[in-house]
Amino acid sequence: xxxxxxxxxxxxxxxxxxxxxxxxxxxxxxxxxxxxxxxxxxxxxxxxxxxxxxxxxxxxxxxxxxxxxxxxxxxxxxxxxxxxxxxxxxxxxxxxxxxxxxxxxxxxxxxxxxxxxxxxxxxxxxxxxxxxxxxxxxxxxxxxxxxxxxxxxxxxxxxxxxxxxxxxxxxxxxxxxxxxxxxxxxxxxxxxxxxxxxxxxxxxxxxxxxxxxxxxxxxxxxxxxxxxxxxxxxxxxxxxxxxxxxxxxxxxxx
Amino acid sequence: xxxxxxxxxxxxxxxxxxxxxxxxxxxxxxxxxxxxxxxxxxxxxxxxxxxxxxxxxxxxxxxxxxxxxxxxxxxxxxxxxxxxxxxxxxxxxxxxxxxxxxxxxxxxxxxxxxxxxxxxxxxxxxxxxxxxxxxxxxxxxxxxxxxxxxxxxxxxxxxxxxxxxxxxxxxxxxxxxxxxxxxxxxxxxxxxxxxxxxxxxxxxxxxxxxxxxxxxxxxxxxxxxxxxxxxxxxxxxxxxxxxxxxxxxxxxxx
DNA sequence: TTCTTTATAGTCACTCTGACTATAAAGGCT
DNA sequence: AGCCTTTATAGTCAGAGTGACTATAAAGAA
Numbered sequence: 001x002x003x004x005x006x007x008x009x010x011x012x013x014x015x016x017x018x019x020x021x022x023x024x025x026x027x028x029x030x031x032x033x034x035x036x037x038x039x040x041x042x043x044x045x046x047x048x049x050x051x052x053x054x055x056x057x058x059x060x061x062x063x064x065x066x067x068x069x070x071x072x073x074x075x076x077x078x079x080x081x082x083x084x085x086x087x088x089x090x091x092x093x094x095x096x097x098x099x100x101x102x103x104x105x106x107x108x109x110x111x112x113x114x115x116x117x118x119x120x121x122x123x124x125x126x127x128x129x130x131x132x133x134x135x136x137x138x139x140x141x142x143x144x145x146x147x148x149x150x151x152x153x154x155x156x157x158x159x160x161x162x163x164x165x166x167x168x169x170x171x172x173x174x175x176x177x178x179x180x181x182x183x184x185x186x187x188x189x190x191x192x193x194x195x196x197x198x199x200x201x202x203x204x205x206x207x208x209x210x211x212x213x214x215x216x217x218x219x220x221x222x223x224x225x226x227x228x229x230x231x232x233x234x235x236x237x238x239x240x241x242x243x244x245x246x247x248x249x250x251x252x253x254x
Numbered sequence: 255x256x257x258x259x260x261x262x263x264x265x266x267x268x269x270x271x272x273x274x275x276x277x278x279x280x281x282x283x284x285x286x287x288x289x290x291x292x293x294x295x296x297x298x299x300x301x302x303x304x305x306x307x308x309x310x311x312x313x314x315x316x317x318x319x320x321x322x323x324x325x326x327x328x329x330x331x332x333x334x335x336x337x338x339x340x341x342x343x344x345x346x347x348x349x350x351x352x353x354x355x356x357x358x359x360x361x362x363x364x365x366x367x368x369x370x371x372x373x374x375x376x377x378x379x380x381x382x383x384x385x386x387x388x389x390x391x392x393x394x395x396x397x398x399x400x401x402x403x404x405x406x407x408x409x410x411x412x413x414x415x416x417x418x419x420x421x422x423x424x425x426x427x428x429x430x431x432x433x434x435x436x437x438x439x440x441x442x443x444x445x446x447x448x449x450x451x452x453x454x455x456x457x458x459x460x461x462x463x464x465x466x467x468x469x470x471x472x473x474x475x476x477x478x479x480x481x482x483x484x485x486x487x488x489x490x491x492x493x494x495x496x497x498x499x500x501x502x503x504x505x506x507x508x
Numbered sequence: 509t510t511c512t513t514t515a516t517a518g519t520c521a522c523t524c525t526g527a528c529t530a531t532a533a534a535g536g537c538t
Numbered sequence: 539a540g541c542c543t544t545t546a547t548a549g550t551c552a553g554a555g556t557g558a559c560t561a562t563a564a565a566g567a568a
Contacts, residue, residue, distance in 0.1 A: 016312060019271045019347070019358055058270060058356070062347035091345040091360050093273070093316035102312070104273055104358070106345050174514075192557065194516070199555090218514025219564040233494070234555075240487070428545070446526065448547070453524095466534095472545025473533040488524080 018098075020105045021066045022053035022142065024089070024149035025074070027112045028166050028182045032131050035146060037138070038073065039126035044099050045139030051146065052127065053105065062088070062106040070110060073127050085165050086110050087156075089149055097141050109149045111165035154183050159235040161203050164226035172213050172221035173197060176204070184238050196236055202229025272357045275320045276307035276396065278343070278403035279328070279364045282420050282436045286385050289400060291392070292327060293380035298353050299393030305400065306381065307359065316342070316360040324364060327381050339419050340364050341410070343403055351395045363403045365419035408437050413489040415457050418480035426467050426475035427451060430458070438492050450490055456483025 025036040037049040052073040056065045063086060071081045089107040097103065132150065137143060156162045157180060164171070166179040177193045197203055204224040212220035279290040291303040306327040310319045317340060325335045343361040351357065386404065391397060410416045411434060418425070420433040431447045451457055458478040466474035 017271050017273045017310070019273070056271070056347070059349045061349060062345065062358070088344050090342050091316065093310070093360065095313045095315060104316070104360075106347065106358075172515085189557070189559090190514085191516070191518085191559090196556085216514070217512080217566055219516080221515055237556095239557090426546085443526070443528090444545085445528090445547075445549085450525090470545070471535055471543075473547080475546055491525095493526090 016102055018101055018103045019056045019062070020053055020103055021056065021062050021069060022051045022092075022105050022107045022145055023066055023070055023073075023110060024051055024107065024146055025070065025110045025112060026132070026149075026153060026166070027114050027129065028179050029114045029129065031178060031182055033133070033150070033182050034129040035132045035135065036073065036127060037130050037135065040139055041126070048137070048139040049130070049135065050139035051107075051142045063108075066106075066108040066110075074112075074115070076115075084110060084112065085162065087152070089145070089152055092141055092145065094141065105145075107145045107149065109153060111153070111162060113166060113168045150183075154238070157183055158237055159232050161226065161229055161232055164204070167226075170207055170223045170225050172223060173204075174221055176224075180236070186239055188239075196234075200229070200232050200234065200236070202227040203232060270356055272352075272355055273310045273316070274307055274357055274359045275310065275316050275323060276305045276346075276359045276361045276399055277320055277324055277327075277364060278305055278361065278400055279324065279366060280386070280403075280407060280420070281366045281368050281383065282433050283368045283383065285432060285436055287387070287404070287436050288383040289386045289389065290327065290381060291384050291389065294393055295380070302391070302393040303384070303389065304393035305361075305396045317362075320360075320362040320364075328366075328369070330369075338364060338366065339416065341406070343399070343406055346395055346399065348395065359399075361399045361403065363407060365407070365416060367420060367422045404437075408492070411437055412491055413486050415480065415483055415486055418458070421480075424461055424477045424479050426477060427458075428475055430478075434490070440493055442493075450488075454483070454486050454488065454490070456481040457486060 023036070027034050027036075036052060038052045040046055040048050040050050052069055054065070054069050056062060057068075060068070066086055067078075067081050070076070070086075071078055074081075087109045089109050091104060091106045093104045095102060097105070132146070135143075135146070138146065153162070163176060163179045163183075166183075167175055173194050174190075176197065177188055177190065180193070181188055205227045207223040207225055211223050213223055214220065277290070281288050281290075290306060292306045294300055294302050294304050306323055308319070308323050310316060311322075314322070320340055321332075321335050324330070324340075325332055328335075341363045343363050345358060345360045347358045349356060351359070386400070389397075389400070392400065407416070417430060417433045417437075420437075421429055427448050428444075430451065431442055431444065434447070435442055457480075459481045461477040461479060465477050467477055468474065
């Protein structure tokens with residue numbers, strides 16, 4: 001290494017950084033992508049909405065910190081939080097991203113089925129779900145993080161079984177298709193979607209017997225649960241964009 | 255945030271972290287994947303080989319630090335380093351990953367064409383290329399970082415135009431195919447590879463006129479240079495693994 | 509009942525892919 | 539020179555996958 005720590009290994013001399021995690025927590029509600037945001041109670045950006053997150057504790061990994069913060073913000077039990085999929089997105093290190101001090105932030109994305117409003121436990125008093133297309137300017141560089149998270153989630157739906165994380169334990173293929181359509185912002189052909197999902201080994205498995213979902217208007221649908229595969233073969237590719245809307249800014253840093 | 259900084263914003267109180275970058279720099283040489291390593295001159299892990307890297311300067315982003323370190327280790331000019339593709343992999347935050355102090359490290363991957371041995375400038379005196387399959391145990395958690403980097407590079411070859419970064423400015427399709435075969439560890443059918451590469455818009459563009467490569471034994475090949483596309487449509491999918499050699503720990507990143 | 513809605517089954521043409529064969533153009537040999 | 543080896547490039551062909559589409563089934567609503 002070219003900036004080796006000094007002989008005495010004094011952390012303060014070479015450790016002028018704070019480290020945080022930021023969480024982009026998504027759910028699909030009413031056929032819209034929603035993201036969990038918290039209102040800031042103090043400067044800077046007081047009153048603005050931000051991604052939930054916080055500082056790493058002294059002997060905590062970023063993944064552990066992300067799960068702890070998620071449990072605090074959502075009121076979910078540690079068991080639930082411990083089981084769900086947390087994906088590290090990337091790390092944001094712009095020297096000016098926090099006006100107070102030098103902060104690098106490790107961003108994570110999490111996917112949840114539709115849940116009741118977060119029970120404000122402690123500092124999560126002002127946490128709520130927002131339509132991901134209707135969030136105003138967020139605090140810090142969180143607009144950028146949110147955009148990167150949406151890109152990543154959309155891409156992962158293509159070749160991973162991640163979409164089931166948006167669904168409850170048992171779900172219909174219609175609900176699964178709704179997830180894809182909502183995240184991608186496109187409409188998919190129902191018979192074709194069905195054919196592809198069922199032909200991908202381990203993506204979903206039918207729930208035993210002939211159980212069917214109640215409540216809807218049309219013919220009841222068969223129920224499935226998530227299979228044991230994590231990768232999707234063959235992948236479920238997004239239809240090529242016609243023309244409009246291209247957001248992604250290929251891998252820069254800041 | 256749940257661990258807000260204190261009123262006075264004293265960096266030392268909430269900033270007990272050092273931040274480094276680690277670089278997985280790859281090249282293809284003699285049909286083998288090689289990685290740039292440096293020998294550690296001091297404890298811990300004195301005498302062990304490690305990924306190049308170092309501490310962030312006080313007002314430097316991780317990407318800038320990675321480019322600076324790369325220039326120092328390889329002896330490449332800042333112009334060259336500024337142009338090449340640096341991809342942020344992920345960030346490693348295990349509290350015990352560095353025995354000296356709490357260090358979080360942002361890992362980057364870089365791809366270079368085959369170059370002469372690194373000219374040891376300054377601390378790069380002991381930098382050299384290693385066959386990526388023959389590296390002993392590395393310092394810190396660098397074995398893990400290296401494995402993650404190889405996974406990521408292999409995955410990105412499928413749907414991005416990254417492979418041209420391993421090639422010189424002008425290259426033959428045979429050389430490009432060699433990159434894929436080396437990184438993936440498989441043999442590809444030459445006519446089929448050719449068909450796919452040429453049918454992907456913007457992947458490669460023929461060099462004007464009828465120039466042909468000299469030196470080899472067989473029929474001279476046409477030269478190409480990298481096109482202007484960054485994504486690959488349709489993707490160039492890896493053949494499904496027969497059975498042998500499974501290193502990957504499922505759930506890649508893309 | 510009839511209409512609307514959703515689920516599911518099936519068809520068909522087109523494209524892409526992998527496996528393969530054939531030909532061209534170079535250098536190395538004897 | 540003539541032949542062999544090597545590499546590049548062109549083309550063929552059957553099978554898998556895909557998008558677009560039609561048809562039928564099963565529920566609630568009007």
